Amino acid sequence: MSLDYDLVIIGDTLEASYAALKAVKLKARVALVLGKTETNTYTEIDRFTFNYLTCFDKNWQNLTQWELNNDFVTHLNSYQIKTWTTQVKQDIKEYYSPAILAAAGIDIIMESGEFCRLPQLGFVIKNRTLRSRNYLLAMGSISSIPKIQGLSEVGYLTLETLDLEKLLNDLIIVSQTPIGIELAQSLNQIGKKVTLVVEDSSILPQEDADAIQLIQAQLEAEGIKLLVNCPISQVRKIENKKWLQAGNEALETDEIIFITKPSPNIQGLNLDGVKVQVQPHQIIVNDKLQTTNPQIYACGSIIGGYSLSNLAKYEANIAVKNAIFSPIFQVNYHPLPWHIFTQPILSRVGLTETQARQSYGDDIIVIKQNYKTLAKAQILDETTGFCKIITRRNGIMLGGHIIGNNSDELINIIALAIKNNIKIQQFSQLFPSYTTISEILFQISENWQDKKFQENKSLNNWLETLLFWRRKWN
Incomplete structure (x- = not known):
């Protein structure tokens, strides 16, 4: 049976679009399955824009201490941040719009689907089955919420449900990722009262000890209450206030934001049926980015690590070459730079x-x-x-x-x-x-x-x- 494509890519992410463009430049026939719905996530663009605007606002306030143009002093608010970020994301998205991708020779499929194993590996959408030599998973990740007593009854926010304009003043951020530190600093800068609760023994356990010490001192100097090595045991609601038990401390707040390690956005793909092994926070891949099914590759945040676009693009580049030609290219993260949008x-x-x-x-x-x-x-x-x-x-x-x-x-x-x-x-x-x-x-x-x-x-x-x-x- 002849194949429809050299590579089928599943995902509506930056790395998925990048991989599709890379593949067609290598003369491959490519399908990009975007799905029906777009996930509203707190992307790297949101993170950098929020960081940039709050840094700019802080520098401007420092200038006003010298009484320079005092009549023009303004303070950043959530509406300005949201408006600016939305416009930036729309402008950037035009470079990877379905029309641009289709013009490059990529078959764009606006349908959701799932893998099937018999009579041979394929990806089933509404009206047909996509047959390809290999497949690439690049769907991104979504928030995963731990099971905590009382949490579902009390309610909480995640990166998908976060709306800056509707945030109350008193906030607790429960974080196991760098994004929680970034968000805590930025929210503090626009006037929110922030408590950052870290369940690990360090705010950034994988980073340099001197850097961790400086960032932790900076957080506390800015007025952020920092609690490290404080596992969450229960959440309650008392008289319109939310209460959270973090270690030995009981904390009162208006809202709780959970930013824990994300999980792969793989619902409905039937990965179990095609023998792709998935752990709670990542899809298992080898150093050639093959999953436990060697015909299916994966890249980006779904394979673990920091959610950074340059790392995802690097992985996409390796995965595409291996999928189209032969699995001989291996990932080497040693010379790759990355950054965390702290201040x-x-x-x-x-x-x-x-x-x-x-x-x-x-x-x-x-x-x-x-x-x-x-x-x-x-x-x-x-x-x-x-x-x-x-x-x-x-x-x-x-x-x-x-x-x-x-x-x-x-x-x-x-x-x-x-x-x-x-x-x-x-x-x-x-x-x-x-x-x-x-x-x-x-x-x-x-x-x-x-x-x-x-x-x-x-x-x-x-x-x-x-x-x-x-x-x-x-």
């Missing part, structure tokens, strides 16, 4: 200091430079933050962590250097503009070389002796 923004690539010491022992050098040494940071009054680079003793970079102004841009330079095995010594040849954030890379490179020089006792003694005799000869 200031936390960006990272490669290994943390702890991971590097576990793998390389004493064969590492760690250099940390604070933002306050930068002219631009002083000018903008954004001196909170640092850049930390972890290298081997030969200069090969293993990881980079930046928290501060423009860190989400600066981390890309470090990621490119790691990917191309550029040693940290070479940053000292950069000589960036004086009033730029990238100057910190030059400083770190100089500090690294100073450290190596001081450790080389033989070279120090030789230079001292050489210069001594040169002075004598003159």
